[in-house]
Structures are given as C-alpha cells and as structure tokens.
Amino acid sequence: EVQLVESGGGLVQPGGSLRLSCAASGFTVSDSYMSWVRQAPGKGLEWVSIIYSGGGTYYADSVKGRFTISRDNSKNTLFFQMNSLRAEDTAVFYCARDRYPGSHVYWGQGTLVTVSS
Amino acid sequence: QSVLTQPPSVSAAPGRTVTISCSGSSSNIGSNYVSWYQQLPGTAPKVLIYDNNERPSGIPDRFSGSKSGTSATLGITGLQTGDEADYYCGTWDSLSDGEVFGGGTKLTVL
Numbered sequence: 001e002v003q004l005v006e007s008g009g010g011l012v013q014p015g016g017s018l019r020l021s022c023a024a025s026g027f028t029v030s031d032s033y034m035s036w037v038r039q040a041p042g043k044g045l046e047w048v049s050i051i052y053s054g055g056g057t058y059y060a061d062s063v064k065g066r067f068t069i070s071r072d073n074s075k076n077t078l079f080f081q082m083n084s085l086r087a088e089d090t091a092v093f094y095c096a097r098d099r100y101p102g103s104h105v106y107w108g109q110g111t112l113v114t115v116s117s
Numbered sequence: 118q119s120v121l122t123q124p125p126s127v128s129a130a131p132g133r134t135v136t137i138s139c140s141g142s143s144s145n146i147g148s149n150y151v152s153w154y155q156q157l158p159g160t161a162p163k164v165l166i167y168d169n170n171e172r173p174s175g176i177p178d179r180f181s182g183s184k185s186g187t188s189a190t191l192g193i194t195g196l197q198t199g200d201e202a203d204y205y206c207g208t209w210d211s212l213s214d215g216e217v218f219g220g221g222t223k224l225t226v227l
Contacts, residue, residue, distance in 0.1 A: 035216070037162075044119065045154070045162065045205050047216035060215055094161055102209030102216045103152045103168070107161040 002026035002106045004095050009111030016085050016115070022078040022095030022108055030073040033098035036080050038091035039110075046091075049080065050101055058101075063089075085115045120145060121206055123219035130227050133196050137222045139189040139206030145217050149209045151189040153182055156203045156221075165204075166191065196226050 008020040020036070035050045049059045049069040057069050068081040078095050092112050096104040122140040129135040139151065153166040164173055166182035169189065181192045189206055206219040 037216075044203075044221040045156075045207070045218045047207075047218065050216070058214055061213075099167060100150075100209075102149060102207060104154070104162070104164060104207075105167075105173070107163065109161050 002097065004097065004106055004108035006093065006095055006108045006111040009093065009113045011114045011116065012085055013117050014086060014115055017081070017083045018085065018113060020080040020082065020093055020095075020111060020113070022080075024076050024078065024097070027097065029071050029076050029078055033101055034069075034071065034078045035096045035098055035101075035104060036069060036078075037094045037096055037104070037107075038089075038113075039094070040088075040091045043091075048093075050098065051078070052101075082113070085113075087115050089113060090115050119220040120210065120217035121208070121219035123204075123206060123222045125220070126223045126225065128225040128227055129196055131196050131198060134192065134194045135196060135224065136193075137191045137204055137206075137224070139191070139219050141187050141189075141208065141217070143187060144212035145187075145208050145210040146184065146189055147187040148211055151182065151184055151206055151208045153180075153189075153191045154205045154207065156205065158202070162205065193224075198226050200224060201226050 003025045066084045092110040094110045095108045097106045150168045154162040156162045169184040170182040203221045210217045
C-alpha cells in the first residue's frame with residue numbers, strides 16, 4: 001500500500017527556515033516523480049516544486065531561489081528545505097507521487113506551515 | 118488569479134448531473150493531459166480523473182472527464198450528498214515548465 005507521511009511543519013518567524021519531510025512507503029521515491037503542492041488557508045491548490053526520477057528539479061517562480069527539493073534514497077524520503085520564509089508562504093504543504101509531471105497519483109495528509117511573528 | 122479558469126461554484130439536486138468546466142490555453146490544456154482532483158472538507162485532495170478521461174481504480178463511473186482543444190470538463194452523474202467537495206483541474210504548462218491548477222469549484226448538492 002502506498003503511503004506518504006509529511007512532517008516538519010510548524011510556526012516560524014518571517015525570514016526563518018523550515019525543512020519538511022515526506023516519508024514514503026509502498027514504492028521507491030527515487031524511481032518516481034515527486035511534487036510539493038501547497039494550499040493557503042481558504043485558498044486553492046498551488047504547485048511549488050517537482051523532482052524527477054533522474055534528479056532534475058523545477059520550482060514555481062514564487063519559491064525559486066528560496067526553497068530546495070531533495071530526496072534521501074536510503075530513507076525513501078522526500079525533503080523540502082524552505083528558507084527566507086514569508087507570511088505569504090503560510091499554507092498546508094502536501095507531498096505527492098506523480099504519474100508524470102502534472103498528474104498526482106497519491107497525496108500525503110499535509111503539514112501546516114505558519115509564518116508569523 | 119489562476120492560470121486555469123473554473124467556475125467558483127456549482128450546485129444541483131441529489132440524483133442530478135453536473136458539469137464543471139476548466140479553461141486554459143495552448144501551452145497547458147491544449148498540449149498536455151488534464152487531471153481532476155476532489156477535496157472533501159478538511160482532507161487532502163484525491164485524484165478522480167487522469168489523462169483527460171481515465172479513472173483510477175476505485176473511482177465510480179459516475180465521474181467522467183473529457184477534453185476539447187484548450188478546455189476540459191468534469192461530469193458527475195447521480196449526485197450524492199457525499200460528493201459535496203471542492204474540485205480542481207490541473208495540468209502541466211509547457212511554457213512555464215510548471216504545473217498549473219484551476220481556482221477550484223465548490224460543489225453543493227442541494
């Protein structure tokens with residue numbers, strides 16, 4: 001059974017950093033396209049990043065240069081390093097396994113990131 | 118302002134049929150497959166339709182998808198109260214090299 005479990009969210013001050021984790025089971029992260037999608041409170045879905053099975057990465061303009069997607073193959077875990085956080089980054093962050101870029105097959109339960117002083 | 122355009126809300130009575138539209142452009146819907154996601158209140162999104170019109174196992178055939186040109190449509194027949202949710206369309210955008218979503222449509226089953 002495929003499972004994705006996010007962790008690492010919490011309250012952080014503007015300008016601070018946070019690292020999200022997404023522990024996967026039932027499949028191999030390094031063989032998959034994996035994405036991060038966020039949802040601000042009361043708002044719609046916003047794609048933020050993807051890592052290809054080959055290691056290539058893409059980012060939304062809103063987070064480029066501040067956020068980094070990566071994976072640890074030995075732990076079968078996806079990560080999202082978020083630096084220089086802003087109030088507008090406040091959202092639930094979901095990790096997802098993709099069939100191909102733009103097609104999410106499985107979603108985690110999400111982890112809430114709140115950026116506030 | 119979302120790249121893909123969806124109606125903010127639709128409503129219909131139980132047992133009826135509803136359609137939700139998703140309009141884009143040649144760089145996204147016009148040249149890539151479309152997926153549809155259902156988000157029940159307080160839960161993570163779930164895929165309903167992928168590759169424009171394919172249903173994952175476990176998704177009832179009351180849900181269907183279609184695409185024509187730069188627009189896509191989600192259809193739901195035999196509406197149930199449990200279908201009340203937010204529905205999102207999504208696809209890859211070849212121009213921006215990123216995924217784009219619609220703003221979401223809230224379905225109310227009266």
